[in-house]
Amino acid sequence: MLDSVRYRYHSIRRRVRRVERREVRDLRSWLEDTENLLHLTALVIVPFLIGVVTWLSNVSPIVSFLVYPPLASGAYTLFADPEGRYSSPRKFVGGMTAGAICGWIALEVSARFWYPTTPEQFHVHAGAAALGIFLTGVATWGLSLEEPTAFSTALLVLVTGAERLTYVGGIVVSSLLIAGVFLLWRRNVYHERARYLFRSTQSDDQILVPIRDDTDESVVLFAARLASAHDAGKIVLMRTVRSETIEETAAALEATDGEAITEDREESSEPVTELAEERLTEEQLQDLERLQDRITSVVDVPCEFVVAVEDESAGETVLSTAKAENCDLIVCGYETEEEDPSPFVRTILNGNTDAVVFRSSNGRTEWERILVMVRTSGELANAMLDFAHRLIPGDGTVSACTCVSQQRDRRMAEITLENLIESFPNPIETRVATGSVEKFLERNTSLYDLAVIGASTDRGAVSRFVSTPTFERIQAVDCDLAIVHRG
Template sequence: MLESLRGRYYSIRRRARRLKRRELKSLRRWFEDTENLLHLSALIVIPLLIGSITWLSNASPIISFFVYPPLASGTYTLFADPDGRYSTPRKFVGGMTTGALCGWFALELTARFLYVVPPEQFRVHAGAAALGILLTGLSTWMLEFEEPTAFSTALLILVTGSEKLTYVVGIVVSSILVASIFVVWRRHFYCERSRYLFQSTSGDDKVLVPVRGDGTVSLALFAARLAAAHEMGKVVLMQTVSEDAIQETADRIGSTASPTESDGSEGQTHDSTSKAEEQITDRALQRFDRLSERITSEVDVPCEYVVAVDTGSTGKTILQTAGTENCDLICAPYETDEAAPAQFVRTLISGTIDTVVFRPSNGRTEWHRLLVMVRSSGQLANTMLEFAKRLVSDGGTISASSCISNHGERRATEILLENVVESLSVPVETRIGHGSVEEFLTRNASHYDVAIVGASTDRSAPSRFISSPTYERIYELECDLAIVHRG
């Protein structure tokens, strides 16, 4: 009874740990979408800042209550769009201060010369409001302090009564406080978010390369450049051997043996099989040695070798080997079966290990112009751009592109591309194409060395059923093609 309860307790604890790891992984993927990160930052930082300033205003008469409305809206503008037109500390502080001063000047001018009443007794009139807005617009335009909240501060001073100086001082102090916190947040967290949050910038130290068919050198060097991004990077060259191939080799060895050696005993059969495995392994190692010399001479990444027996499903064998060898990434060749992706390719890009399926066009081993096709922000886009950064040669260029079907999608797509490229430490140009992805690639592939696209495994099953993955609709291209899957 006690043993049963203890076993159940440990089982529940293991399930809880697996659930915790799964939830943490999902949360981290959610954070990789820049839009999600910005929304969460705005929800957390703005209430804390406004609450802190409220506490400060209660403890000191420096900050007036009228400061809150423009301060809250301006703070949201900063944190919701950190790289936007209005999101600079200079514009934030300068615009709010200029608006308050212009409103104060308009109040003094209209109260004394237009309505002939002391400013303290002045009721808000249309002329004063219009003059304050006009002066604010002209001043912020000339000083390059254009900021939406500047107009709010210009109007609110009209209702402060005798607290005009307190209001202006409060605007200056609170805006400087918010801008200082914003600068620290943007410099040390937002601009470094790829280091803290993006899983695509870590790992991939050990890359498994199934050696199959033609284009092996190009594939191996492609994988080696991905692995070389980390000091502990390593390439694992792998070859699968079917049981039929082993049996054929064993039969051939048995047929060439002398009559005294081929007595048909069980021990002799086992000996022939062992010799066949040795022969196949030796041939594979010779091929691996040639590839390894090429890799270490051009990329300086160490290599390991693996020969695995294919028990029926090549894709499953590769995935199992990647797990056994603790590989973070699989770089596999693209193969087709009657113009459709081969079954082992489909197995790999539906597995739990990150995979890049590579289709070379002319055997190039260096990539100077790279095109990354982005459909949405998030983990997959970050991964593809990170891979592009590792692959691009010195002096090369990276282009991030997305396709739209109508002009109304342009602005949202521009923001999308801006969000996914701004975290990279290398310059990335952005392009927006019209029409489908396959049409865009067909028109522009000749201008690039490699095009990187997603495997669409982040889409829902009904979505993939209605519209097949993009890579399945891409046939002949005048550049290399890399299909990226996040496991």
């Protein structure tokens, strides 16, 4: 009974761990989209900071409760758009402080020259409000401290009554606190999000390359350059042998060397099959070793070999071998049947393992100008840009492009590209084109060595049925093509 309870306990524990790992992966994938990360940050950090300021106002007379409105809106502006025009700690602190001081000056001037008495709390003279906004605009413009919340602090000082100095001091203290937290977050978290969140920068090191009869050498060198970009990178060259081939070889051996085999081995059927497997494996390994020599002469990357029996479809055999060999990326050549992707390619692009299907145009083995076509920000776009940076030499260039159907969508596309490229240390050119992806590639691929596009497997089945994946609609381009799938 105790054994049964113990088994059930460990079974439930393993199941819970699998669920936890899956949820962590899903959350990490969700956070790879910069917009999602910024929204989550604004929802978590801004309320926390306002809570801290509230606590300070309760325990110290320095911080007035009137600083809450400009601080809340200003903090949200910082964390929701950390690279925007108003997301500067200097502008945040200086602009809010300048606004508060300008409002104080406007109140003193209006009380001395326009109005016989100082207005009571929560009662503001129109002239003082107009003068405060005018002075704030002049001061922030002249000092390059333009900040929307500066105008809010300028107006709120008009209702502080006798607590004007306390209000200005509270603005300085609380804005410095929020600006300091923002600076640390932007430098150590936001700018380093690729290291913490992007799966492609921490994985895709062990690359499985299935070598088929028509596999081009450029496919293998493409995989080798991807692997060599990481210290732990290596490639696993794979050959498959069909079970029918093993049976035919065993039959041929038995027909020609049957007596010798019977003398050396105790049984007659299984040992012949084993000998056939050994001979076929040796032949495949010799081919792989020759290919390894060619790879290492160009790229310094470790190579391993694996020969698998193909009992099922070729694609399923590759996927199961990738799992067995602990490979996190598959790189294979592009194959067609009647101008459509072959069943092998479709199986690889629908598997649970990351994959890149490489379509060579002229046998190129180095890529210095790479075009990355992105549809939206997120895990797939990050992976494609990361692959591009792993391929190019030091003086190479990477361009990120997205296509929009209408001109009014251009601004949002530019913001998407800007958020996308910020996480990469190397410079990336951005382009926004109006029209279809196919037309853009037909016009511009001659300017590049490689174009990287998504396999559209992140879209739903209905979406893919209504709109055929882009790579299937591309008939001919003047550069190599890499089709990326995230498993």
